[in-house]
Amino acid sequence: MRAWWAQTRAEVRMNVRRGETLLLTIGIPVLLLVFFSLAHVTTSPTPHRINFIAPGILALCVLSTSLVALSISTGFERSFGVLRRLHVTPLGQRRLIGAKIAGVLVTEALQVVILSLVALALKWHPRGGVSGALEVLALLILGSAGCAGIGLLLAGRLRAEVNLAASNGLYLILLLLSGIVVPVTSLPAFVQRIVVGLPSGALADGLHRVLGQGLGPSKADWLSLAIWAVLAPLLAARTFRFD
């Protein structure tokens, strides 16, 4: 427990000190939040654009931190031999992955606070009340576990440079296809059918339903997120390579 806790603190410290991570986890989401809520470049299912954009950007936070930032940093740790060295210490794979996921959750908590404050300044009116807040928390945790699993799956198998390109490519695809800034109803019909099957799609849909409409997440949202949250980390743990 002591090793896991120390490693988690180290992961958080490194996350908040790394310039490129801060750009990806805070800079880009804030920029997208402000831009898409003020500029009328996409359709909005709600009269006040910010009420649609803000929940989507919270889903984007999970995507950028759990999947992209985690994947890229872990990929480079492998490339620079950090993981090789850790393999011959008693830290162990489970504690390392556990610390990385915990580090991601702490970073996301900071993101949620900062982005919520920016969104509230842009006149965001979240709905859902206390029960909604709990649902949002559960959605974020499940979404983070699934995305972190995918990120570690990529980082544990691909060369750092290939992983960098793959993670960024995946980020862009999921950003556009998950109903984060572009409403799902604006996407082609066949894409609409698969959106909920994506962890980011199910997360964005769940957050839109709770925070935008005051409804609970759909069963499909929960099911999709739960499957990703279990399977992706398991697969990552089974295939993860230290060198």
Place this chain on the structure above:
Amino acid sequence: MSNAIEIKNLRVTFGDLHAVDDVSLHVAYGEVASLLGPNGAGKTSVVETLLGFRPPTSGTVRLHGLDPMRDHAEVVARTGALLQRGGVWFPMTPAQVLELTATYYQAPRSASELLSLLDLDRCARTPWRRLSGGEQQRTLLALALLGRPRVLVLDEPTTAVDPEGRQVIREIVRSERDRGCALLITTHELDEAERLADYLVIMNRGHVVAQGTLDELAGSPEMIIELSGAINPTELAEVLDCVVVLDGPLRVRCAVGSTPERITAVTTYLTSVQVTMVSLRTRASLEERYLELIADERSGLRQ
């Protein structure tokens, strides 16, 4: 008690490449063994298999009597390793990474004690990316020592280290051996191996070319004489009544052990031909034996 390190008939293949081919060796607690060989000899593959990075293709490896794949957690808790291409998070300083890594162990050594021991006090607060190669290597050695290991596996520990740093590393190797730790050191720096190792294993192209103590590897006693000028080896052979061969233009090797009488005879002969003895050694250096063994092995492969 089982050996600290036990490798039996180890084979490691990567596709068609036989990286390690039928290697056996053992290291007892309180012993330093050195794995020598040119680049690509298979030393690092042996080390990585020993540390559980991959299973052997065939054969067995044991550390503390345990399987490094199956019993990995137990093995690494009692083993320190300095790996080639082993790194540290770039923004972290030696002090920070030592303090963090200390939390992984039940009863670690103090980070500040190790910083002093490895002469890292001056750069203890310098980020990893700004450390010199030698400082990085000494930090990695400090990390390997943190858990009070009973076995230390050091893969090329003196690479990029300056003479002062080498001296520090040598002292640590000796003190770890003296407290009963088993050490396996891979290197292609023969003078380091000669100074540190109790037992040497020379590898080439994946297999063991020779192994033994320094005395065993040095072969039969002989006199190796450096000269100020050329001589006729046949004449010297008659004086010493042994085989004498030229080993370079100004060096002869006499296949006989050194005695005061023989040294006097050589000196008298050299005076008569007006040549001076520059140096006399009574056995081949490790470097000479190593080069001979590798050359023999290569010529054997060609035949």
